[in-house]
Amino acid sequence: MLKQISGILAVLLLSLATNFAQAVEIAKLDQSTVVVDSRSHADRGQALQQALYNVLLLNSGAKELKDNPQIQAALPDAASLVVQYSYDKTEEGLQLKATFEHDKVIRLLRQAGLPVWGKQRPLTLVWLATDGTGERALLADGASSDERSQFALASNARGIPLMFPVMDLDDLMAVGVNDVRGMFADTVAKASVRYQADYFAMADMENAPDQSIQFQIALYSKSAAVNPYAPALVSRSGNAETRQEAIAEMMLSLSDYFVSQYAVTDSGTLDMAEIEFSDIQHMSQLVGIESFFSQLTVVKQFHVESIKGNTVRYQLQLIGSRDDLANVLRLEQRMSPVSSTSAPSGYATPISDSQLIGVYRWLGQ
Structure with missing residues (x-):
């Protein structure tokens, strides 16, 4: 043989088959859908620029992307990278879906000196303690709250696969709100093993006296389950005006770390x-x-x-x-x-x- x-x-959309999986292959890295006011030439041009930026963010994740001069110079010529586009009427309004030539997208990022992130990406389990519903609790994967939706949107925008605990009896017995708020990594690491995620994060959001949103997040490798003294890979806290902004800041912290580890310049x-x-x-x-x-x-x-x-x-x-x-x-x-x-x-x-x-x-x- x-x-x-x-x-x-001589002569390969973020998809999880089950709740318990490891690294995820991100699909459609060359595709983006944006809301557009009309089918006019001007509106289409603006929409294609935004769609191209979204695709570049998916394929790089670099925070320098927005201010990179070569990227800024290329955005007005977004149409030259388009393979196809189409319109669709939805409840959110008229949308334009654009698919770009993947090789040209990667070449543009390389020429701009920016990192490129492949399809295979680590899965992160997020334990979030929040008072968003009026009562402090851990956010479940199947929750229908605005916070869960915002995390899903940010996950899709940055190509960072996330999952949340199902919060069944096993989870409720293993981890409490104070374990997450107190950043007790040893306890949360042991409870995370069943999900087989590559990383787990502990995060907390709460209303501050000045009406801002206080947040904190810490990221750990799954190896923390056998090494209780493992330091946090990412640790950040701060204030934001809204919960959406707080989630965006936490996702940016995760993105910065993963790009530094897995994207290649x-x-x-x-x-x-x-x-x-x-x-x-x-x-x-x-x-x-x-x-x-x-x-x-x-x-x-x-x-x-x-x-x-x-x-x-x-x-x-x-x-x-x-x-x-x-x-x-x-x-x-x-x-x-x-x-x-x-x-x-x-x-x-x-x-x-x-x-x-x-x-x-x-x-x-």
Whole structure:
């Protein structure tokens, strides 16, 4: 089979299937819908500029996006990046949906020196203590409150997958409002394990005496469940005029952290890395692997370096660093690392190779 593979070698909307899932693949990163006053040429031009900005934000998340001179210069020419657009009458009014050419969007971000964030993104479980309904409580995932809706809108706008606890009996017994308000990470970390999210956040919003909204948020890795002394990855508090603004500020804090960890900026220097996949039995596995590599924003080029037995080694030319690649791979559920002690007899090269960042099994979909 591998000989056949060698011969052939020579000549991928935020969606959660269940309440308990890990990293999420964001769909439609090249598409945005905006409200428009009319179908006139002028209104369409303004709507396309806003839609392009929304798509750039989805694909980068960088807070420097708004003031970047190259981005500002490109927005008036948004129509040149459009693949298609259409109008739709809704309860909110007339809407324009635009789809942009993904490669051109990424090229614009690269040329502007801004980071690019791929489709695979970490899932964050949010424990929010709020007095928005008049009584302080933890916000449930199925709540129909304005706060839950605002978090959903901000999640979609920034491409940051969020979920909230279901607040069933298990959650009610494990975590109380004061645990979240007091930022007791150890207690909340243990209760978060059942959701299998990559991160969890504790957040609090309440009315201040001056009628402003006080908020605080702290972000932790899921590893805090086994390391009670793990420091917060993000910790922020402040005041906002409205709850919507407070939610926007908290989401900005999460976005800044995730962009710093998972989005990749083209430094102008190319690093090399190699990855091996063991137990390759079918051509479809290689097709899946190569499709995966082609979608990674951290990978510029790749090729098969060697095939030995059922093990295939790829060489990758990176945009960014090996750390950037490692951060992305930690989110990927379609592959699992293989320890050197459990590597099969066809294992091609020692794990100590300077360019080899790991050996994996391809699990596919």
